[in-house]
Amino acid sequence: MPMAMETRADAIRTFLESVHPYDSLPRDELTQVVDSFSRREYPAGSEIYAAGEPLKGIFLIKRGAVEVIDRNGELVSILGPRNSFGERGLMRDGLALTSARATEDSVILMLPVAELKRLIANSPAFTRFFNRSRPAESRGNDLSTLKVADLMARNPVTCQPGDSVQDAARLMREKHISSLAVTENGTLVGILTTRDLTARVLAEGLAATTTVAEVMTADPLTLTPDSLGSDILHTMLERRIGHLPIVEGGELRGIITQTDLTRFQAVSTAQLVRDAAVADSAEEMAEVTARIPRLLMQLVAANNAHEVVTRLITDIADTVTRRLLKLAETQFGPAPVPWLWLACGSQGRQEQTGITDQDNCLILDDSVTDDDMEFFRQMAKYVSDGLNTAGYVYCPGDMMATNPRWCQPRRVWRRYFEKWVDSPSPEAQMLASVMFDLRPIGGTPALFRDLQTETLAMASKNSIFVAHMISNSLKHQPPLGLLRGFATIRSGEYKNHIDLKLGGVVPVADLARVYAIKGRLSAVNTRARLEGAEHAGVISISGARDLIEAYDLIARLRLENQAALVRSGRKPDNFLAPSDLSDFERSHLRDAFVVVRTMQSALGHRGGTLG
Structure with missing residues (x-):
């Protein structure tokens, strides 16, 4: 529970003037908003809210740090001053989707939900800011509003009207498909499905030499690439058909089936994260990550902001990593000392666009002994090998926790950063560029929190290091x-x-x-x-x-x-x-x-x- 609750208008106003989108408000409007905020103090370790609790407003960090944790107890993010949290729950059903806990003595401002919604309704800056910040699950999987071009299977398999039904059936079996587009001189003249083979060939006792033209559906109903997903759904339901050729300018462009629609509905961030979170092997995770390119296509087709797309794709990599870490502890037993697995590179920045190489490291508690290191070598190898199997291939530069250099106690990491800052050689610049993008994925976040703060302070004060980083x-x-x-x-x-x-x-x-x-x-x-x-x-x-x-x-x-x-x-x-x-x-x-x-x-x- 909060230690105190009070309003300090002058201090809050000064702070809000440095925080977007509040800095975009006219002065009289800002005054009203300032009066709406309440100021709360939370000691380190105290809970701000728990998942499933009703949210009374959006929270804004004035001072301190907050951990956001999902329902499974996994770390979602570490937030600092000027960061907001809690808006996702407010924008959905008013219930917290995550838990939030102060990790150091913190001052938190809370804006009531009614005031937030008023601002979003009346201020374009607030509308853009909070629409951009929210996940896009309501848009990313909206089948009805996507264009057919983003859903259809291109380069459909075709046959000729004069081909035998036996040859057509063999072709379907070979390609693992349920229909063939029938073309003549590049023009679509019909469609043949497995249903046609069953009802019109087998059921009627026709010979295997029967031509496709005798049993196909001639002049089938078609759609164009710029049709919408709703056109597909309505047509299939109304006409009771499961296959629709896509034609443009008289030429066959693709085909879409009920299977394609089912596959689309199954490819969502939530589904992929859920599947990765319960996978029992790296091979099962590889089946999940193989769906990422199609997810990427769907998210882009739904006009999601780029930072939303990359964040959602990175969430899958984070889930795969955390699942492998859990499986490692299941196999090797509990860790002998606290540890923290971190990602760097595009995963660290939450900017992945697809399957990439892996960049990671381990920070260990300073109490770790030489004998303990064997456990972490096994853990690192297990997770790194699993990531490679899942499609996140080994880093060509060996920036991985399997490299002993990047699996070290916290005190060694502090010396690394001190050396890079004090002696900014070309290698130090390169390493600093990578390691300043570190983000905790699993383990004990406290092992990195103070280290990050100390390193930023140390680096910012060293003008020579900053100059080298600029170069x-x-x-x-x-x-x-x-x-x-x-x-x-x-x-x-x-x-x-x-x-x-x-x-x-x-x-x-x-x-x-x-x-x-x-x-x-x-x-x-x-x-x-x-x-x-x-x-x-x-x-x-x-x-x-x-x-x-x-x-x-x-x-x-x-x-x-x-x-x-x-x-x-x-x-x-x-x-x-x-x-x-x-x-x-x-x-x-x-x-x-x-x-x-x-x-x-x-x-x-x-x-x-x-x-």
Whole structure:
């Protein structure tokens, strides 16, 4: 329970003026909001609310730190000053979806639910902010509003009208499908299904040499790629059919079946997380992660914000990791001392776009002995091998907990960071860039909390280290060419393409990391770091807004390109051909790259503050 409850209008006003979206409110409106907030103090270790409890409002951290824990007792996130929590439950049924606990003495502000909903209804800034912050389960799996092009199976298997039904049946068996599109000179003339073979061939005693034309459904009902999922549902229900060819301009583009619809409904973040959480082996987890590309396609097709898509996909990697950690303890017994498994790289930043390599480490309690280390070597190998089997392949740079260098007591990790900061060699810069993106996944979060705070303070005070990190952040440049063009790859498989990862999102992530160090910001997500840097005054409001908008465009195009590759049956990658974009998109993408280059220049010449 709270130790005290009071309103201190002046202090709350000053604080809210530095927190978005409250900083966007007119002065008289802000006064009303200030009067609505209550101020509460929670000692370290006290519970703010438990999962399933009614929520009376949204919580905003003024000072301290809060752990958010799911219903299974797993750590969801560690929040610091200016972070909000509790809004997900309010936006759904008013009940807390998670538990929240103060991990250090904290001052928490609470805004009543009625006031929050009034602000969302009347302020575009609040609408954008809280809509962006919420998961998109209501949109990401809305079958009825998606286009057929995002649902259909492309390159459908076909046969000719003159083929025998026996050959057609063999083809269906070989391809593990339940229908064939019947084409003649590239034009759809009919459809043959397993139901046709049963009812019109076997039941009638027809010979195996009977032609497809004699038993197929001629001139079948079709839809176009721009039809909606609702058109599929209504047509199938009304006509009692299970297969719909998709035709455009007289040409067969694809086919959609009831199986496709069932598969779509089964691919949701919640379903994948649930399946991963109960998997009993890495092989079972691999079956779950194999569905991620289709999930990516669906989330993008539903117009979810890029940070929502990447967060949801990263949640699956987190769940797989935590499940493997539990299975490891089941196999090897309880750990001899407290430990913490952390992710870095894109998983650490919650920015995964699909199956990637793994980057992780272990921080151990300082009481660990040499004899104890064998347990953690076994744990690290078990989890790392499991992640590799599940599709998160071994890190080529060996940034994994299986490397003894990255499985160490807390005191050793402190020395690592001290050395990197005090002696910023090229290797130290590289390692610091990776390790400043650490995020706890499973174990005891307290092993990292103070270490992160100490490291940020130490790094921000060392101007030489910051200068080296700035220099390191400028190594990846946006692919800008002369005469308003792009500097595309000149040869190889991706000739005339640009790399939206190394030339787009990585430069922004590098900038955001430096801003986080300069501002002692605990966030590791790139967009959260940019927003935090704006609020902390590390970069100007205009500079921050421009960079965030540029990042949003680059990240969105990257995801849309990956989704298009999945739709076409290919594996997603980071390479985009500018010629595939419209003139409008090319112009805006180049403008976004210009913003990134401008912010890089400002960081290099003026230490990162834009006026």
